[in-house]
Amino acid sequence: MGTRTVLVLDFDGTMTDAESEGRPFRDGYLDDLCVLVGRHAGDDEVHALAAEVEAELEQAPASHPFLWMGRAVAPATVDPYLRMVPIAHRILDRWDAMKDAVDRSRLLGSVLYKYNYAKTLGHPVFRAKAGETLRALAGSPTWIATNSDTHAVAGKIALLDRDVPGVAWLTSRVRGYAKKFDVDDAWPGAPESLVVPGLDRPVLLRRREYHAILRAILDEAGAGFEDLVVVGDIFELDLAMPLALGARVGLVTSARTPAYERAFVASHPRGELIDDLSTIPAFAFGV
Amino acid sequence: MSKVILSCALTGAVTTKKHCPAIPYTPVEIAEEAKRAYDAGAAIVHVHARNDDGSPTWAPATFQRIMDEIKARCPVLINWSTGGAGPMQERVHHLAQRPHVAALNMGSMNYAKWNHDKQQFAFNFVFANSFDDIVAFARAMKEHGIKPEMECFDTGHTNSHRVLADLGLIQPPFHFSFIMGVLGGIPASARHLAFQAEQAPAGSRWKVIGISRDQWPLAMAALALGGDVRVGLEDNFYLPSGEMAKSNGELVAAAAQLVKLSGRSVASVDETKQILWPQP
Numbered sequence: 001m002g003t004r005t006v007l008v009l010d011f012d013g014t015m016t017d018a019e020s021e022g023r024p025f026r027d028g029y030l031d032d033l034c035v036l037v038g039r040h041a042g043d044d045e046v047h048a049l050a051a052e053v054e055a056e057l058e059q060a061p062a063s064h065p066f067l068w069m070g071r072a073v074a075p076a077t078v079d080p081y082l083r084m085v086p087i088a089h090r091i092l093d094r095w096d097a098m099k100d101a102v103d104r105s106r107l108l109g110s111v112l113y114k115y116n117y118a119k120t121l122g123h124p125v126f127r128a129k130a131g132e133t134l135r136a137l138a139g140s141p142t143w144i145a146t147n148s149d150t151h152a153v154a155g156k157i158a159l160l161d162r163d164v165p166g167v168a169w170l171t172s173r174v175r176g177y178a179k180k181f182d183v184d185d186a187w188p189g190a191p192e193s194l195v196v197p198g199l200d201r202p203v204l205l206r207r208r209e210y211h212a213i214l215r216a217i218l219d220e221a222g223a224g225f226e227d228l229v230v231v232g233d234i235f236e237l238d239l240a241m242p243l244a245l246g247a248r249v250g251l252v253t254s255a256r257t258p259a260y261e262r263a264f265v266a267s268h269p270r271g272e273l274i275d276d277l278s279t280i281p282a283f284a285f286g287v
Numbered sequence: 288m289s290k291v292i293l294s295c296a297l298t299g300a301v302t303t304k305k306h307c308p309a310i311p312y313t314p315v316e317i318a319e320e321a322k323r324a325y326d327a328g329a330a331i332v333h334v335h336a337r338n339d340d341g342s343p344t345w346a347p348a349t350f351q352r353i354m355d356e357i358k359a360r361c362p363v364l365i366n367w368s369t370g371g372a373g374p375m376q377e378r379v380h381h382l383a384q385r386p387h388v389a390a391l392n393m394g395s396m397n398y399a400k401w402n403h404d405k406q407q408f409a410f411n412f413v414f415a416n417s418f419d420d421i422v423a424f425a426r427a428m429k430e431h432g433i434k435p436e437m438e439c440f441d442t443g444h445t446n447s448h449r450v451l452a453d454l455g456l457i458q459p460p461f462h463f464s465f466i467m468g469v470l471g472g473i474p475a476s477a478r479h480l481a482f483q484a485e486q487a488p489a490g491s492r493w494k495v496i497g498i499s500r501d502q503w504p505l506a507m508a509a510l511a512l513g514g515d516v517r518v519g520l521e522d523n524f525y526l527p528s529g530e531m532a533k534s535n536g537e538l539v540a541a542a543a544q545l546v547k548l549s550g551r552s553v554a555s556v557d558e559t560k561q562i563l564w565p566q567p
Binding site: 111 | 477550
């Protein structure tokens with residue numbers, strides 16, 4: 001195990017099976033959108049449009065980013081939580097609703113997102129070997145940095161501990177509300193952007209709030225970005241900024257991982273594709 | 288706009304305990320529900336009076352008992368209804384008790400509920416609120432120092448506030464409620480809510496009143512748009528989970544949770560007073 005290596009894991013989508021776990025989120029979010037455009041929950045036309053957008057996203061992930069405050073900050077294809085936002089934009093556009101970008105971001109990204117995310121909390125669905133992997137990391141300098149609510153993720157870990165005893169130690173290491181999607185152009189702590197072949201827009205790196213979370217973890221561990229290993233399921237959101245600052249990064253893949261993200265990480269000297277969670281301890285700490 | 292005023296419509300006048308066992312009838316029951324709503328975060332309670340058998344009443348003595356029972360339990364701000372069945376003269380006397388706020392219906396409309404399966408109306412009437420009545424109510428409210436809550440079921444109702452402002456019967460910040468989803472009024476959607484909000488003069492305070500379970504998504508839209516929210520058993524029996532609420536307090540608690548998710552915070556009674564009656 002490296003003497004100063006610090007591991008930071010993303011959680012939702014990285015340790016969990018976001019597609020299965022996110023179904024109540026998706027269904028509830030769509031029903032709320034139906035009402036918001038003046039239709040009844042379950043409206044056929046709204047659901048058909050959602051299916052159409054999902055198909056488009058799958059066909060061309062680089063062309064359909066997740067927008068935050070009107071800016072492209074992540075691919076929208078990787079999990080249902082991100083995917084729902086461009087779907088919601090298309091639905092609101094179709095019915096000419098919530099046209100102000102700030103109001104809309106507040107509605108979609110804050111209220112509807114968190115409200116429907118809560119519907120997934122009682123029954124987390126983990127990826128294969130998630131429990132065993134987290135148990136194997138016991139005693140290591142490992143933290144979790146998540147966009148989600150701290151207590152929500154800690155609750156999922158506590159539930160996992162019932163099936164795989166020995167992971168509860170991580171509940172105190174969760175750092176929530178990381179706002180990995182939030183870009184602050186005025187913050188000079190990272191290069192402005194990164195060019196990723198196959199993606200015709202820059203990957204924005206000035207994610208000040210996320211950096212502050214990572215910085216606090218590193219300070220607590222007495223380490224720097226060169227000692228950091230970050231593992232997540234979305235390169236642009238979880239990995240790009242720490243990679244630019246010297247960290248090693250592991251991209252946990254799924255069938256929905258964009259090909260350009262996969263190729264970029266595979267070719268980077270400090271990057272690693274992770275198809276099997278049980279390889280994470282060895283990747284991070286060399287054991 | 289970071290503070291959110293939560294209002295709770297405790298009982299209404301139409302539904303009964305057969306529809307929802309938690310609906311309060313008597314002054315004590317209504318006051319107990321007011322306390323539960325206040326404890327959960329409501330700053331204002333909107334009150335219709337009922338007889339002990341649940342039938343609606345405009346008897347001033349009943350309203351007085353309700354006010355006394357509420358004041359004995361909590362400092363929540365009281366909002367009397369003035370709308371619904373009965374001649375205007377019967378619906379104005381209780382304003383002499385000087386609640387903090389009173390509802391003021393701002394226009395006439397068809398008011399109905401359509402049953403698609405039976406292809407007939409569940410109910411269907413003309414909700415008549417002439418300008419003469421609106422002005423008379425507003426005069427009574429001004430006389431008693433009551434803040435009118437202008438209830439607007441459609442855009443024309445919202446626009447009609449200009450008459451009251453011109454007559455000096457309402458003072459800024461104006462206080463609007465946008466009721467969404469009544470057949471005959473404006474449809475329930477985020478687009479229409481935003482349009483209603485645009486009609487209110489800058490600096491006004493407005494809230495959404497969603498009917499039935501649609502209340503929750505509309506509350507989310509209001510929170511995103513900078514508005515306030517009303518919940519309560521008069522409007523909706525069901526929690527976001529789909530369970531029937533066991534009290535108004537449960538509905539207010541659910542609304543307070545939405546406020547938290549939105550990044551805003553619930554206004555206390557004192558903060559609500561500062562917002563609705565700002566001191567120079």
